[in-house]
Amino acid sequence: MSSTPVRHSRKRGDPGAATVPGHGLTGVPALDGALTVDAADLARVARDFGNQVHRVPRAVLLPGSAADIASIVRYGRERGIPVVPRGEGHSVHGQTQVRDGIVVDMPALSRIRAVGPDRVHADAGARWGAVLDAALRDGTAPPVLPDYLALSVGGTLSVGGIGGASHQYGYQADNVRDLDVVTPRGDLVTCSPHRNGDLFDAVRGSQGRHGIITRATVDLVPARRSARRHLLSYADLRVFLADQCLLAGQGRFNHVTGWARYASGVGWRYVLEAVSFYDPPEEPDPDVLLRGLGHERGAEEIATTGYRDFLLRYTPVEVDSREPDPWQQHAHPRCNVLLPGRYAEALISGVLDDLAPDDLGPGGGVLIYPIPTARLAAPNVPRVRDAVTVVFGVQRAAPSDDHATIERMQRANADLYAAARRIGGVGYSGLTAHHEALYGAHPRFSEIVDRPSNVREYRNEMNC
Structure with a gap:
């Protein structure tokens, strides 16, 4: 039986330097938390929600303090060992993984x-x-x-x-x-x-x-006590986007998003989600809120929930289960881009013309909603040069062993990234040159960066 420890947790103030045998980790600094090389910990952080990339690190830091992270970053810098933070592992391209490096398990600091x-x-x-x-x-x-x-x-x-x-x-x-x-x-x-x-x-x-x-x-x-949610249906993408832009600019609602969904025998339809937060007994006036919109009358879905209930609508209740959710084990080759409002309709229309439900996979979807670009103020956040930024997300999924489908979806994502860049769009939360240099290339990285687009080029302007 091996005598190799699975966790190093020499406390600050303890004399001497620590070694983790068999893992090339010598002179490990004292920590408030622990450095683990347990196989289960390594396997857990060698995957993410995307399930497309799997890189096993050398060790995982379970920090007991921010000072632990600083110590391990200095330790890695001195020895040429990359150090990568990992939150809830919801990245899809392996951004929070690093082969032979150290992953910092950030949920250990959650106060x-x-x-x-x-x-x-x-x-x-x-x-x-x-x-x-x-x-x-x-x-x-x-x-x-x-x-x-x-x-x-x-x-x-x-x-x-x-x-x-x-x-x-x-x-x-x-x-x-x-x-x-x-x-x-x-x-x-x-x-x-x-x-x-x-x-x-x-x-x-x-x-x-x-x-x-x-x-x-x-x-x-x-905060408010109640939320009134309006789901408005559209058959026309231009009208849908125009109404979204109107609501986003006027601030009639506290929450504005939307999506496209495929109706068999009909084609793509669009749903605008608009939500008002309020405190009873005051009630939002639907005649005022929906005035001048071009949605299909009589098809509205309006529901009232508690404020917290609405905000938690997509967060599942965590229950103990021996069997993991099969969908969570799927690959999720997602693609989220930010588009200039003036070109958004044309590009989205072209993508959807070539997109079938099978191209999304089980549980897949398409997100579409605008944000006034002036609201996006932090200097290094992704942004476009247009008065309106349109979020366009193609959320794909495929069984993790269906390599041909995953490859096809990755190629389609690379095409979409390229098409977005050609009209002045940018990727959101995707791979960057920083990840290429630090972690090694994703199988599709060079295509995402350099590949000419196979998506038809549209430049018809629509002013949001």
Whole structure:
């Protein structure tokens, strides 16, 4: 039986340096948490939601403090060992994996420190659902939340963080007061607009290139008690986009998103989701809210729920189960791009003309919704040069052993990235040159960056 320890947890102040035999880790610094080489821990962080890339690290850091992360970053820098943070593992291209490096398991730092009337201090590994519940106890909530609240604070701030309220408040990264960041040199630095402002600007939305976020002070706004959700149906993409742009610009609703769905024998249809938050007995007036819109009359779906219930609508209740959800084990070759509003209709129409339900796979979908670009203020978040940014996400899924289908979906995603770039669009939360240099190439990276588009080129302008 091997005598190799699976965890190193020499505490700060203990004498001497530690070695993890058989893993090339010597002189490991003292930690408040632990460095694990347990096979189960290594396997857990060698996958993500995308299930397309699997890289086994040398070790996993379970940090007991932000100082642990700084120590391991310095340790890795001195020895040429890459160090990568991992939140909830919801990336789809292996961005949070690194072969023969060290993965920092950020959920080990998940404390929500204090909630004030207009801000909350949260560790980067805390889930947004936990932040929301902590804030709701004081009658407040973060201004922008992702649809899926089991994502981590540090994870979404590192990519930007888009939600249904972004048309009013921008990215989640636009709604933070200050951050604690471990820089690539291993320094633990507090930054804000007024203190180390260059780092504060650099780290938001840059996917870890300029440091690892370990804590954030997040803005809060007053919460409401009820949510009224309107689902409006459209047959015409142009009318759908025009109404979305109108609502996003006017601020009639607190939450505006939308999607396309395929109806057999009919083709693509469009659903605009518009939600009002309010406190009874006051009621939103549907005649005022829906005035002038071009949706199909009589097909509206209107429902009222609690405020928290609406925000948690896509976050499943976690139950103990011996069998994992098969869909979670699928590959998810997703593609999210941000398009200039003036060209969005033409490009989306061209993509959907060539897209069949089988091209999405089980549980797949298509997201479409606009954000006034002026709301996206953080300097390094993805943005386009247009008054309106249109989020276009093709969410694909395939059984992880269906390699031919996954390959076909990856090629289609590469085409979409290329088409978006050709009209001035950008990728959101996808691969960057930073990932190429640090982690090694994804099988489709060179195509995503360099490949000419096979998507038909459309440049008919539509003003949002």
